[in-house]
Amino acid sequence: MTDIQSRIAAIREEIVKTCQIANRNPVSVNLLAVSKTMGVDAVASAIHAGQEHFGESYLQDARPKVSAFPEAIWHFVGGIQSNKTRDIANKFGWVHGIATAKVAKRLSEQREPTLGRLNCLIQVNLSDEDQKLGVNPDEAIRLAGQIAAFDQISVRGLMTIPAPTNDHSAQAATFRELRELKDEIESRYGLPEFNQLSMGMTNDFVEAIKEGATWIRIGTAIFGPRNKPPTPSTYTIKG
Numbered sequence: 001m002t003d004i005q006s007r008i009a010a011i012r013e014e015i016v017k018t019c020q021i022a023n024r025n026p027v028s029v030n031l032l033a034v035s036k037t038m039g040v041d042a043v044a045s046a047i048h049a050g051q052e053h054f055g056e057s058y059l060q061d062a063r064p065k066v067s068a069f070p071e072a073i074w075h076f077v078g079g080i081q082s083n084k085t086r087d088i089a090n091k092f093g094w095v096h097g098i099a100t101a102k103v104a105k106r107l108s109e110q111r112e113p114t115l116g117r118l119n120c121l122i123q124v125n126l127s128d129e130d131q132k133l134g135v136n137p138d139e140a141i142r143l144a145g146q147i148a149a150f151d152q153i154s155v156r157g158l159m160t161i162p163a164p165t166n167d168h169s170a171q172a173a174t175f176r177e178l179r180e181l182k183d184e185i186e187s188r189y190g191l192p193e194f195n196q197l198s199m200g201m202t203n204d205f206v207e208a209i210k211e212g213a214t215w216i217r218i219g220t221a222i223f224g225p226r227n228k229p230p231t232p233s234t235y236t237i238k239g
């Protein structure tokens, strides 16, 4: 067993343990392995451990991995420039960072209909920091209503990246806020598929599971410290 495989096994155990405490079914918590900056070999190792879902943030860095493992399900978790939407629309099954109707519209128009609808999550910024991507709760409510109408998009729920803190009750409070907002949007628009919460990373996934996460996005705890991101010209940045 590689380090990557034993770390995946340890996280799976942690998911089961936390679900017992939280009285949840462990199959309702999906593990997204965030492989950004990692090589093809690291992804191969995770796939051999049965890992199915992978997250990437930079298109250039993702390409060789996505083409090496088309059987995996790829999630785009980075910021999206509108001139990069075509590949994201067609090579990924999920997008976790929708923050504008414009990007969602392009994704919908560029998605090949034979692929089925692209699963999209709206990124909500609950920490109110200027630099962070994402919309505020009121904007999230509006945006969900807008993008629900797009043909090749299925608006599945909400995603957040909280301000880093080791205070478990602060972590829990943010995640609870996201869950309540998801419930409000789900019932306001009657969207049956709006039932996903992407929240929790290496440092806070236990609290996220307790508060209802359906996707935990784990990078460091699976792959170890990240490599340098690709050069700035290949970044997908704010937009």
Ligand SMILES: *Cc1c(COP(=O)(O)O)cnc(C)c1O
Pocket (backbone or CB within 6 Å): 034, 036, 057, 077, 078, 161, 201, 202, 203, 217, 218, 219, 220, 221
């Ligand atoms: C990099 C990244 C992660 C993984 O973070 P870790 O703390 O390494 O687990 C999760 N979500 C998003 C959106 C990321 O960009």
